Amino acid sequence: MTDQKDSGKLNTKWGIVLVLILIIAGGSLYAAKTADFGQDQTALINEPFFEVKTGPLTISVSESGTIQAKEMVILKSEVEGRSTILSLVPEGTEVKKGDLLVELDASSMVDQSIAQKIAVQNATAAYVRARENLAVVENQAKSDVELAELNLQFAKEDLSKYRDGEYPKLLKEAQSKITLASETLVKATEDLKWSRILFDKKYLSQTKLQEQELTAHKAKTDLELAKADLDLLVDYTYQRQxxxxxxxxNQAEMAFEREQRKARASVIDASADLYAKEAQLLQETSRLKKLEEQIQKAKIFAPTDGLVIYASSAKSNRRGNEEPLAEGQEVHEREELIYLPTTSSxxxxxxxxxxxxxxxxxxLPARVTLDAVxxxxxxxxxxxxxxxxxxxxVWLNPDLKVYTT
Structure with missing residues (x-):
């Protein structure tokens, strides 16, 4: 019992001590906080004050750039290849529409145009010759075909005339000669018979009898000749003719076909030659026209009123490595030479x-400031x-991506 009482008193004593320690620690912490708060108040009193207002939250982006004309005409070299600048209007010049701005060297093209004019004249002469030759060939071909057709017609008519006309006539004449000779022979034979009877009776002389015999012999010979002529006509002359x-x-028919083919071939050859000469003329004329256009393009005139700005100056502002435009400088085709602003904006x-x-x-709205103003x-x-x-x-720095705005 005594031990329990002593233990209870000891616990109470330690509890009181713990409470006192907590009170002392809390007081120290409070004193420290009070000191810090006083220092913060002193610092806030020394800082400036601002009035809080309601308004837009501005998010701005600042970038440097270039000023350019909103609308302008870009004049480029349209001469093929490379050419030298002979004359150049000074930069900053106020020009009017039609004023000469740039003149490029076109001396070589002028020499080429002279030679090309000669080529065009030769091509024209060749074309005219080919055209006239085609007309001659067509006329000659027509004449040859007509002549061959006429010969064919004559050959056909000759064949028909002999077979249906001349031969029957000759045959009839030969047969008529045989008939006549036969009748003449019969009469001569009868006359000779009676002449011999009269001679035997001494009524006719020897001379008359001989004449009658000769007449009969001639009639017999004429009959034999007439028969021979008929045989010759039927067996040889007719077939050969x-x-x-x-x-x-047949020869006339083949000749007619040959002339037709020959005529077509000749006309085709002459036409092909004409087409070739015409194509050559067009080609030479096109070359001459192109040279003349190139010579005209060697002089660049102002298409409108404006202020002359060299393209090299505008590009050097952006890239810094552009060679300035000047007389004697070589320029290539499609190279920008002059910017001509057309408006004041x-x-x-x-x-x-x-x-x-x-x-x-x-x-979005923007504000622009100029170094010059x-x-x-x-x-x-x-x-x-x-x-x-x-x-x-991107090409200069692959890691850098900027957008033209």
Missing amino acids: INQLESDF VKAEIKLHESNLDKVSLG PGKEYLAKVTKISPLPDAQS
Whole structure:
């Protein structure tokens, strides 16, 4: 019992001590906090104060760029290859429409045009000769075909005439001669018979009898000749003449076909030559026209009123390595030479970094300041943002992507 009482008194004593320690620690912490708060209040009193107001939260992007004409005519060299500048209007000159701005060396093209004119004249003469030759060939071909056709017609008529006309007539004549000779022989034979009777009776002289005998012999000979002529006509003359006339007809028919083919071939050859000469003439004329156009393009005139700005100057502002445009300099085809602004309005062009791309959109207002006019601002707005990064910047630094705005 005594031990339990002593233990209870000891626990109470330690509890009182713990409470006192906590009170002392809390007081120390409070004193420290009070000291810090006093120091913070003193610091706040020394800081400046500002008035809080409601207003727009401005998010701005600042970039340097170039000022360009909003609308301008770009004059390029349209002369093929490379050419030398002979004369050049000074930069900054106010020009009127039709004023000569640039003259390029066209002496070699002038020499070529002279030679080309001679080539055109020769091609023209060759074309005229080919055209006239075609007319002659067509006329000659027509004449040859008509002559061959006429010969064919004559050969056909000769064959038909002999077979259906001359031969029957000759045959009839030969048969008539035989008939006549036969009748003459019968009469002569009868007369000779009676002449011999009269001679035997001494009524006819020897001379008369001989004459009658001669007449009968002649009649017999005439009959034999008439029969021989008929045989010759039927067996030889007719067949030979028919073969000859048929051959002439066949030859005339083949000659007519040959002349037709020859005529077509001659006309085709002459036409092909004409077409070739015409194509050559067109080619030479086109070359001459192109040379003359190139000579005209060697002189560049102002298409409108404006202020002359060298393209090299505008490019050097952006790239810094463009050779300045000058007389005696060589330029190549499609190279930009002169910018000719056509309006007084201008535009500012900047290269927007990709990190700022989400901060800018079409239609946003902008303020433009010029180094040449310090202290003055010009109001503008965003009208265009390139959808692709600038190719030159990407080529120079693949890690850098800027967008023309």
